[in-house]
Amino acid sequence: MALSPRRGRPPHPARRAAPRPPPPPGARPWAALAALCVGFFLLMMDTTITNVAVPALMSDLDIDLNQVSWVNSVYLLAYAVPLLLSGRLGDRLGRKPMYVTGLVLFTVASLLCGLATGPVLLIAGRALQGIGAATMAPQTMAFIAQLFPTDRRGAALGIWAAVGGFATAIGPLLGGLFVDTAGWEWIFWVNVPIGVAGLFLAAILVPGGVRGAPRGERERFDVLGTLLSCLGLLALVFAVQNGEYYHWSTVAGPLTVTHLIVLGALLLVAFVVRQHFFGQPLIPLSLFKHRDFSAACVGGLAVGFALTGLYLPLTLYLQTARGYSPFVFGLITLPLAVAAGVVGPFSGRLSDRVSGARVAMGGFLAFGCGIAALALTARAATPVWAWVLALTLCGVGTGSLFSPLANVATREIPGPVMGAASGVYNTARQVGSVFGSAAVSVLLQRGMASAGDGSDTGTVADAVSDALWLPVGMLVLGMLACLAMRDGTVRVRRSET
Numbered sequence: 001m002a003l004s005p006r007r008g009r010p011p012h013p014a015r016r017a018a019p020r021p022p023p024p025p026g027a028r029p030w031a032a033l034a035a036l037c038v039g040f041f042l043l044m045m046d047t048t049i050t051n052v053a054v055p056a057l058m059s060d061l062d063i064d065l066n067q068v069s070w071v072n073s074v075y076l077l078a079y080a081v082p083l084l085l086s087g088r089l090g091d092r093l094g095r096k097p098m099y100v101t102g103l104v105l106f107t108v109a110s111l112l113c114g115l116a117t118g119p120v121l122l123i124a125g126r127a128l129q130g131i132g133a134a135t136m137a138p139q140t141m142a143f144i145a146q147l148f149p150t151d152r153r154g155a156a157l158g159i160w161a162a163v164g165g166f167a168t169a170i171g172p173l174l175g176g177l178f179v180d181t182a183g184w185e186w187i188f189w190v191n192v193p194i195g196v197a198g199l200f201l202a203a204i205l206v207p208g209g210v211r212g213a214p215r216g217e218r219e220r221f222d223v224l225g226t227l228l229s230c231l232g233l234l235a236l237v238f239a240v241q242n243g244e245y246y247h248w249s250t251v252a253g254p255l256t257v258t259h260l261i262v263l264g265a266l267l268l269v270a271f272v273v274r275q276h277f278f279g280q281p282l283i284p285l286s287l288f289k290h291r292d293f294s295a296a297c298v299g300g301l302a303v304g305f306a307l308t309g310l311y312l313p314l315t316l317y318l319q320t321a322r323g324y325s326p327f328v329f330g331l332i333t334l335p336l337a338v339a340a341g342v343v344g345p346f347s348g349r350l351s352d353r354v355s356g357a358r359v360a361m362g363g364f365l366a367f368g369c370g371i372a373a374l375a376l377t378a379r380a381a382t383p384v385w386a387w388v389l390a391l392t393l394c395g396v397g398t399g400s401l402f403s404p405l406a407n408v409a410t411r412e413i414p415g416p417v418m419g420a421a422s423g424v425y426n427t428a429r430q431v432g433s434v435f436g437s438a439a440v441s442v443l444l445q446r447g448m449a450s451a452g453d454g455s456d457t458g459t460v461a462d463a464v465s466d467a468l469w470l471p472v473g474m475l476v477l478g479m480l481a482c483l484a485m486r487d488g489t490v491r492v493r494r495s496e497t
Helices: 029-045 051-061 065-080 083-093 095-115 119-147 150-180 191-205 223-242 257-277 285-289 291-321 326-353 356-376 384-399 402-410 415-451 457-484
Strands: 250-252
Touching (some): 029 191, 051 119, 051 291, 051 326, 065 119, 065 223, 083 415, 095 119, 095 191, 119 150, 150 291, 150 384, 150 402, 291 326, 291 356, 291 384, 291 415, 326 402, 356 384, 356 402, 356 457, 402 415, 415 457
């Protein structure tokens, strides 16, 4: 048995790379990555770009706050619910067909959103955008895991993560620019030419034939498991996302928010039981035997919670308490995007050479310190440069998290279930985003209501300060998840390179 050159003992089996099928003949991994990043940029940017357009949408479409809140909520909802299914379908039907289908849906939906003259078409278009995003997201991560050898996967994931972090943070700036100049319609129409270009690039650069299980193993499909997972996530996410609007009470007739939460939890328990007994499950429970994968999912949930939970207080503080325009708001938050985009590729390469857990731990610490600094300085008289510095630290943290966590999550997973693993990981992150948005919104509303005057700038600043400590707490949970990960780099076998 070969001995580890450093410690004189066999390398831990969990630190070996999972068996990886060879990429299709003629595949150009870096060119394919560039094409995939176009779609990933779009779906991540649209999680934040509409936030600054809320006043314009209410005025131009003559809709109330509840209707406009659904413009963002329905996208997050439609994005979160189908992720498990779309990840597994990529394993069975092929990753390229799923990715292209999702990008087509997203592009067409963006056109419809820009043409909307009322809330119904706009909300329907946003729902279709979310479904398209859910169809694309697991395929990008699974593609990278199968196209790149394990010792170079972190570098590829670093670029992928930098694109995602930059897109999320640049959304408010682009949204503010379009709202202040061309009109809110352009926050959707800008996706159309980018989407068309992404489809062209995917057609010529992304290889076909990348799938998980061989054809003979893709004959059965878990219809019941699919229904249980989708309905369970739908009930749970809807209840958490809209609980405050319904005052955590009646939704319709005898149905309450509590009923929906219990129903969602029961359906998801039934889904887990179904996966245990079904021969070819939608989500193989064996994934969770990999400690690193499970810990990375917890870390992804914490990142999603903190990142989404950060933007609503930011918007409220800078546009309400400080009176900045949407475009100036985007400029102030730009350092977060720049820092995330610069740090992302370096953190990916670093996770190939040292422990991904250590890199992620540093990211959680930087992100948490940045948000804590924002919470401590959320006062009406705080100079803007103080928030710029804190946001830059947040960007360094987010840039140090996406790729190391994805690298840790995929390093033990075999190719036939890589799509399923990607679906689970993305679902954890997206559900974290939904919970972060809902929980921080509740704290903000209660903090402002308890002070008696929600229009007072001091009241807004105090509510923002209190609400920001919740994402900090979730980032501490992410640090604990890093402690549960195996420490060390991946040992790559010669046969896999």
